[in-house]
Structures are given as structure tokens and as C-alpha cells.
Amino acid sequence: MPKVLIAGEVQDGKLAGVSGELVAAALKLTGNPRDVSIALACDDAAGSAENALACGVGSVYVIEHPALKGAGQGGFDAPVTAFVALLNAEKPDVFLMARTDFGYNVAPRVAFRLGVPVAQDCIDLAWDAASNAAVVTRPVYGGNAMAVYRFKEQRPQIVIVRPKTFEPAASNLSPVGEIKRFGVEIPDSHSRARLVESVKEQRAGVRLEEAQVVVAGGRGLGGPEPFKQLQDLASVLGGALGASRAACDAGWIDHSHQIGLTGKSIGPRVYITVGISGASQHMAGCSGAKTIVAINRDPDANIFKEARYGVVGDWQKILPAFIETVREIKRS
Amino acid sequence: MPPRIAVCVKQVPDPDAPASTFKVDESARRVITAPGIPPVVNGFDLHATEAALRIKDAHAGGVEITVLSVGPSFVMEVIKKPLSMGADNLILVEDAALADVDAHATVTVLAAALKKAGPFDLILCGRQASDWDNAYVPLGLAEVLGLPCVTLARKVDLLKESGKVRVERSLTDGYQVVESDSPAVITVSNELGEPRYPTLRGIMAATRKQPSRWKPADIGLNAAALAPLLSLERLFVPERQKEIELIRGEDDADAGRKLALRLREAKLI
Ligand SMILES: Cc1cc2nc3c(=O)[nH]c(=O)nc-3n(C[C@H](O)[C@H](O)[C@H](O)COP(=O)(O)OP(=O)(O)OC[C@H]3O[C@@H](n4cnc5c(N)ncnc54)[C@H](O)[C@@H]3O)c2cc1C
Numbered sequence: 001m002p003k004v005l006i007a008g009e010v011q012d013g014k015l016a017g018v019s020g021e022l023v024a025a026a027l028k029l030t031g032n033p034r035d036v037s038i039a040l041a042c043d044d045a046a047g048s049a050e051n052a053l054a055c056g057v058g059s060v061y062v063i064e065h066p067a068l069k070g071a072g073q074g075g076f077d078a079p080v081t082a083f084v085a086l087l088n089a090e091k092p093d094v095f096l097m098a099r100t101d102f103g104y105n106v107a108p109r110v111a112f113r114l115g116v117p118v119a120q121d122c123i124d125l126a127w128d129a130a131s132n133a134a135v136v137t138r139p140v141y142g143g144n145a146m147a148v149y150r151f152k153e154q155r156p157q158i159v160i161v162r163p164k165t166f167e168p169a170a171s172n173l174s175p176v177g178e179i180k181r182f183g184v185e186i187p188d189s190h191s192r193a194r195l196v197e198s199v200k201e202q203r204a205g206v207r208l209e210e211a212q213v214v215v216a217g218g219r220g221l222g223g224p225e226p227f228k229q230l231q232d233l234a235s236v237l238g239g240a241l242g243a244s245r246a247a248c249d250a251g252w253i254d255h256s257h258q259i260g261l262t263g264k265s266i267g268p269r270v271y272i273t274v275g276i277s278g279a280s281q282h283m284a285g286c287s288g289a290k291t292i293v294a295i296n297r298d299p300d301a302n303i304f305k306e307a308r309y310g311v312v313g314d315w316q317k318i319l320p321a322f323i324e325t326v327r328e329i330k331r332s
Numbered sequence: 333m334p335p336r337i338a339v340c341v342k343q344v345p346d347p348d349a350p351a352s353t354f355k356v357d358e359s360a361r362r363v364i365t366a367p368g369i370p371p372v373v374n375g376f377d378l379h380a381t382e383a384a385l386r387i388k389d390a391h392a393g394g395v396e397i398t399v400l401s402v403g404p405s406f407v408m409e410v411i412k413k414p415l416s417m418g419a420d421n422l423i424l425v426e427d428a429a430l431a432d433v434d435a436h437a438t439v440t441v442l443a444a445a446l447k448k449a450g451p452f453d454l455i456l457c458g459r460q461a462s463d464w465d466n467a468y469v470p471l472g473l474a475e476v477l478g479l480p481c482v483t484l485a486r487k488v489d490l491l492k493e494s495g496k497v498r499v500e501r502s503l504t505d506g507y508q509v510v511e512s513d514s515p516a517v518i519t520v521s522n523e524l525g526e527p528r529y530p531t532l533r534g535i536m537a538a539t540r541k542q543p544s545r546w547k548p549a550d551i552g553l554n555a556a557a558l559a560p561l562l563s564l565e566r567l568f569v570p571e572r573q574k575e576i577e578l579i580r581g582e583d584d585a586d587a588g589r590k591l592a593l594r595l596r597e598a599k600l601i
């Protein structure tokens with residue numbers, strides 16, 4: 001069975017939900033949680049290290065360094081240097097990161113620095129005992145095709161996992177492993193790019209990534225105003241507002257609402273799309289949605305191949321009656 | 333000397349082609365080129381070109397923009413698009429041996445080409461290529477060339493006095509401003525805004541320009557440098573058709589009402 005090292009992510013002082021998904025992915029490779037470890041590279045791992053231990057893993061490596069401040073957005077050298085040092089010391093078989101701002105910026109650089117391959121955006125993975133290597137599945141061509149790759153004998157085998165693909169593993173177990181501090185030297189020459197300013201957009205209400213209901217609009221809405229109706233609908237349902245890239249590029253709604261391959265990955269119970277055609281690059285962001293509902297006037301739109309419920313017609317007529325009825329249901 | 337910017341662009345199948353035209357040859361593990369649908373320059377690479385042109389517009393002393401592309405064969409009207417937008421030179425590393433190379437090999441080839449064509453003050457790339465959706469090549473280039481790398485730019489400025497690069501990064505939940513030494517590798521995202529359309533004059537000028545054409549051997553590379561690191565075992569088109577329940581009504585409004593009731597019945601809302 002392989003030894004698996006996970007790059008954990010810290011969010012508001014806690015272990016981010018996506019890291020629990022990586023633990024679930026790791027447990028697909030090795031049945032034994034003791035073979036799994038989590039590395040936290042940040043400026044302050046207090047709190048998140050205990051969260052990581054409560055996932056039942058064998059070890060939690062804490063790499064704390066002032067240069068790792070703000071590393072979570074993956075823009076800089078420091079986390080690359082930190083993980084390369086840890087990987088060289090611990091020699092796991094597999095190194096897992098998530099396809100987040102952090103993972104997709106850091107993992108490829110770690111791979112190139114170590115001279116090993118990396119598999120991006122994987123939605124499935126398995127360990128092939130016969131060849132002693134990982135076999136992974138990933139969507140390519142925007143999701144139009146699936147590719148299955150087999151690693152060779154290289155170590156570590158670096159896999160980037162698509163968020164919202166795996167149900168997070170339990171994170172409230174009594175700790176069995178231990179916290180190990182790992183010291184790294186991060187030379188000054190590695191700070192040739194410096195953070196000047198970091199602005200976090202705090203939006204009221206539910207986070208898109210965590211919402212159980214998401215309502216999203218696309219180019220078919222024709223302008224910014226209809227998004228207010230969708231926001232109302234989202235609020236009534238206790239959900240969050242999303243959009244297609246076309247709507248964001250048109251300037252109708254901020255890009256932080258974009259769902260898809262190059263936007264956010266969501267995993268709600270219900271995903272309601274209005275005026276979205278369902279291009280594969282959009283669907284790449286909502287493969288975790290349990291039920292998709294589509295309103296679109298084109299019966300041949302791809303979204304109807306992905307949806308469970310649909311209405312073919314003009315949203316301008318459908319939506320007001322739909323919202324009104326939802327309100328009535330919620331009131332009763 | 334005026335600043336020199338390199339833009340790396342890839343020729344890819346048109347991602348906006350109808351899904352029904354997308355076909356895979358499973359035995360060859362290759363995507364079949366859809367007949368009659370010409371390839372395009374990868375969308376984000378046009379954003380990278382636009383970022384370079386905006387820097388050029390802002391520098392009275394001029395900026396030289398060199399476009400580089402690596403691939404098995406190019407369609408001239410397609411790959412010249414950055415020239416018609418206003419870039420100055422085009423370098424093509426073209427060879428049949430480059431047909432099935434992976435990101436590692438692409439990095440090897442691009443790095444060698446950039447060294448031969450350089451030095452550059454800035455290397456701009458797209459955030460990812462829409463064929464294999466890797467988002468590795470720019471990060472790999474930065475590693476191999478030993479340069480800083482700033483990803484997901486929505487704004488790129490080359491600061492005149494300090495010679496540094498100032499980048500606004502578009503992130504999932506906000507943005508960052510980063511200042512980097514130059515040279516640096518920067519990846520550009522669609523949040524930059526629409527790439528400009530080529531003008532008629534630009535198109536005429538591009539028609540007259542001849543690209544420099546190099547073979548891997550011209551930049552010191554042999555076949556061994558191009559072998560893929562992972563083996564592609566299978567390539568297939570996933571089955572997608574799901575069971576859909578279409579809600580009908582007397583008119584659109586009625587259908588909207590019935591949809592809400594149906595979702596209630598299914599305990600979804
Ligand atoms: C590399 C790459 C990455 C990408 N990443 C993303 C991503 O992260 N997210 C994303 O969303 N896209 C992404 N895209 C873009 C994607 O390919 C599509 O272009 C985009 O999703 C289309 O958005 P849309 O469905 O809103 O617009 P369209 O495809 O134009 O669809 C609009 C729909 O609205 C319907 N409509 C119009 N009027 C009405 C009406 N009155 N009533 C009802 N329906 C109506 C139409 O029938 C149509 O189906 C990416 C593309 C590439 C190449």
C-alpha cells in the first residue's frame with residue numbers, strides 16, 4: 001500500500017473542507033489511514049493541525065514560516081520550497097493537492113522542481129498494486145473527453161484532485177497520529193515576487209462552494225438586471241447565486257460568481273440554471289451537484305442532457321411564476 | 333533598448349465547436365480533428381497577447397512583442413492572429429514529432445526557444461490551454477528558467493522606473509496585487525477583458541510578415557527530450573444522457589408554477 005501525503009489548506013484558522021475531500025481520496029489509494037499524512041505549510045497552523053489530526057491520519061506535518069503568510073493563494077515560491085523539502089525528506093509514494101488557487105499553482109511547480117509528472121484535476125484515482133503506481137481519471141478538452149493516465153515508477157506521484165468530487169472523510173475522530181514540526185529554510189532569493197495587497201471579497205450569505213442550493217444565470221438572461229430576480233430566488237431558498245463565464249465576461253455579474261472549469265466548483269443538493277446552455281466547461285464546475293434543474297428556451301441545449309428536471313421556454317415568463325410559487329411553498 | 337515581451341500561444345481545436353462534432357479515436361488515443369472547423373489560438377493566449385499590447389500602448393518608447401508557438405503543424409491564418417492584433421514577430425517551432433508531447437516536453441521546447449530568442453523582460457502565457465486543460469506549462473517554464481511566476485493576472489503593468497512587473501491576480505475570493513522582479517512568467521486570465529479585434533491594417537501587415545521556423549534540433553533538442561512522463565492509457569467520450577423529466581404547462585408561466593410544485597414534491601425545495 002502506498003504512503004500518501006496530502007497538502008492541507010488552512011481557511012480562517014481551520015483545516016479547509018477541501019482537505020477532508022483529499023483524505024477521502026487518499027483512502028481510495030490506501031485502506032489504512034495510518035499511511036496517510038497531512039502537511040500544513042502556513043505562517044500559523046494552530047488549530048488546523050488539531051483539525052487535521054482529527055481526520056484519523058498517521059501524522060500531521062507542520063511547516064510554519066513567516067514567508068508562508070498568504071501562501072494559501074498559491075502565488076509564490078515559498079510553499080513550493082517547503083513541500084519540496086518535505087517530500088525529499090519523507091519520500092511518500094503519492095502527493096495530493098486540490099485544484100484550488102493553492103493546489104493548481106503549487107503542485108505543478110513542485111513537480112517540475114522534482115522532475116516528476118503531475119496529473120491535473122483528477123476525478124478518480126486508484127492504486128494498482130501490480131505496477132505499484134497510481135492510475136487516475138481526469139476530464140480533458142473542457143470535459144468533452146476523459147483521459148486515464150498511469151504513472152510509472154517515479155516518486156512522488158503528484159495528483160491534483162478536483163474539489164467536490166469526493167465526500168469529505170470524517171473529521172471528528174479521536175487522534176491516533178502525531179503532530180511533527182518540520183523546519184525549512186526559505187532563502188530570500190525566493191521572494192522575487194512580493195505581495196503588495198490582498199483583498200478578500202466577503203459576501204453576505206452562504207458561500208457558493210458550501211451552498212446546498214445554487215441558482216445561476218447565463219448569457220440567456222441578456223443583462224445584469226435579471227440577476228436580481230435570481231438573487232431573490234436564491235435568498236428565498238437559503239442558497240447562493242452563481243453565473244456562467246459568459247455572463248461574468250459580459251460584466252453583468254462579478255467573476256467571483258463564476259461556476260465552472262475556471263471558476264468555482266460547487267456541490268449543492270439542487271442546482272437551478274437559467275439561460276445557461278450547459279457547455280462542458282461550465283458543467284465541469286457542477287459535477288458535484290446532486291440534482292440539476294434547467295430553464296432554457298432551446299430544447300437541444302446541452303443542459304437538458306445533464307439536468308434531472310427542465311422547462312423548455314422563455315425564462316422571462318417562467319421565472320416570475322416559478323419564484324412566486326416557491327415563495328408560497330416557503331410561506332406555507 | 334525597448335522592453336521585449338514574449339507571448340506563448342498554442343493552436344488548439346475550437347472549444348466552441350458543437351459538442352456533437354467532438355470525436356475521439358480510442359485506439360489511437362487522440363482527438364479527431366473535426367472536419368471543416370478550423371483550429372483557433374487558445375482563448376487565454378489572446379488575453380495574454382492583449383496584456384502585452386496594453387503594455388506596449390502604455391510605453392511611449394516602444395515595446396517589442398514576440399509570439400512563440402510549439403506544435404506539430406500550424407494553420408497560418410490562425411496562428412498569425414496575434415500578429416494581426418499588433419504583435420511584432422512570430423516564432424514557430426513546428427515538427428511532426430511534437431504531435432503527442434506532454435506539458436513537460438512542451439516546457440523543454442519552449443524554454444529552449446525562449447533562450448535562443450531572448451532575453452525577454454516578460455514572458456506572458458494564458459492561464460491554461462483549452463485542449464488538455466493542464467495549466468502546467470507556464471509554471472514549468474518558470475521553474476526551468478529559474479524565474480518568478482505570477483498566475484491568473486487580470487492586469488499587468490511593466491513599471492518604467494523600477495523595471496518591476498505589477499500584477500493584479502484574480503482569485504476565487506478576491507484579488508491580490510503582486511510586484512515581481514523582471515523577467516517573470518505571468519499567466520493571464522479572461523478577467524483582463526476582451527482581446528482587441530485585429531484591424532484591417534493589422535491583418536495586412538500580418539500577411540506580409542514571415543514567421544521564423546525552427547525545428548527541435550535548431551534549439552538543441554532530440555527525440556528523447558520529448559518522451560511523455562505519464563502513459564495515457566485510455567481516452568474516451570463520457571456518456572452523458574441523463575433521465576430528464578420535462579415539465580410542461582398550459583403556457584410558460586404555468587410550467588414555472590408546476591416546476592416549483594414538482595421540486596416540492598421531490599423534497600428538493
Ligand atoms: C478553457 C475554457 C474555460 C472555460 N471556463 C468556463 C467556466 O469556468 N465557466 C463557464 O460557465 N464557462 C466557461 N467557459 C465557457 C464555456 O465554454 C461557454 O462559452 C459558456 O459557459 C457559455 O455560457 P452560457 O451558457 O451563459 O451562454 P450560451 O452558451 O450563449 O447559452 C445561453 C443560453 O441561454 C438560452 N436562452 C437565451 N434566451 C433565453 C430566454 N429568453 N429564455 C430561456 N433561455 C434563453 C439559450 O438557449 C442558450 O442555451 C470556458 C471556456 C473555455 C474554452
Ligand SMILES: Nc1ncnc2c1ncn2[C@@H]1O[C@H](COP(=O)(O)O)[C@@H](O)[C@H]1O
Binds near residue numbers: 340374458468
Ligand atoms: N505548445 C505550446 N506552444 C506555445 N505556448 C504553449 C504551448 N502549450 C502551452 N503553452 C502556453 O502555456 C499556457 C498553459 O498551457 P497548458 O499548461 O498546456 O494548459 C497556454 O495558455 C500557453 O500560453
